[in-house]
Amino acid sequence: QSLAEQQAGKKGVGVDVELTSAIHIDNDTFVQRNFTPQEIAYCSSRPDPTASFTGRWSAKEAVFKAISSFGDIPSQGAAAPLIDIEITADQSTGAPQVQLSGNAKQLAQQAGINNINVSISHSGAYSVAVALAQ
């Protein structure tokens, strides 16, 4: 097994848990800085918008950690533009999909990431997301 083959299968992993009540979705400045118009429209249309926004926030954080974990890329801390990690919903299944742009896209490309999968779950007072960069 060559080094190239080892690297080819390398993955990065990220997890994030959030107390649903921690995300204040009535703070327009916060929402518009972190969520795309498509995300805002989707989450606002859901039965429980606060849970939806929190789930997507968890997913963005998990994806960012997975990218960092994959390539040992220096984190940019609180300044990381989470709006560059967009979580869309598959049209037939509703399953979360990851679309990168801007700085997040550039970091992923530099690291050699081809694909990022993410899964989100809610129960009680919490949202949890796990992402896999591959």
Added chain:
Amino acid sequence: QSLAEQQAGKKGVGVDVELTSAIHIDNDTFVQRNFTPQEIAYCSSRPDPTASFTGRWSAKEAVFKAISSFGDIPSQGAAAPLIDIEITADQSTGAPQVQLSGNAKQLAQQAGINNINVSISHSGAYSVAVALAQ
């Protein structure tokens, strides 16, 4: 690296969190529709049956999401037969193992999944499970 090699290493990921109190294990119809006789015997024999049933429920949901995430297979939503995703306990370690049958097995085979790993954890009021389809 050929496309076949890239696909060979592809994984799907799924996470599920459940409030332990959300699963009503005294509802026989619910239990028998979602758990196999072996799962029912195992969970009923544990010190905290409700936590065991909830952990296995989380694991089934995480495995289903991991299968969907691997192959972009259309979800069947609430109608997905979770009884087709059986979580057994390794005889020496007690670690959870995944056995697919019926529709779940067919979906996994169509997607080219060779193996599914799952891990379960409990603390306080919650169970969390993460699955990896590979």
Added chain:
Amino acid sequence: QSLAEQQAGKKGVGVDVELTSAIHIDNDTFVQRNFTPQEIAYCSSRPDPTASFTGRWSAKEAVFKAISSFGDIPSQGAAAPLIDIEITADQSTGAPQVQLSGNAKQLAQQAGINNINVSISHSGAYSVAVALAQ
């Protein structure tokens, strides 16, 4: 695709959730049996030492499960020396890194594990960690 190629990309996954209040960090015997001097210094210096110790405990458990999941290695249950799974902080990013020693290192080498990634998250009363053995 040969069996060697299939095995080459195989991963193990582990998850752990912990109620932050479940870890008693004022129990010196417990802390020194499970955490390295470097971990104790790091966690003690953080704004919320209890959360930091609990997060690292979750990470150790998740890594142990990921190693077991990778290689179907018999677990050693409560006697597993978690101090052999050290979680350090990357100097530039603070991201958790895994350093194995002793028995954990031997198990991972026997199984053919080259690398272990781990991610930790805290919110409200809980810590969650996910590990990937590869």
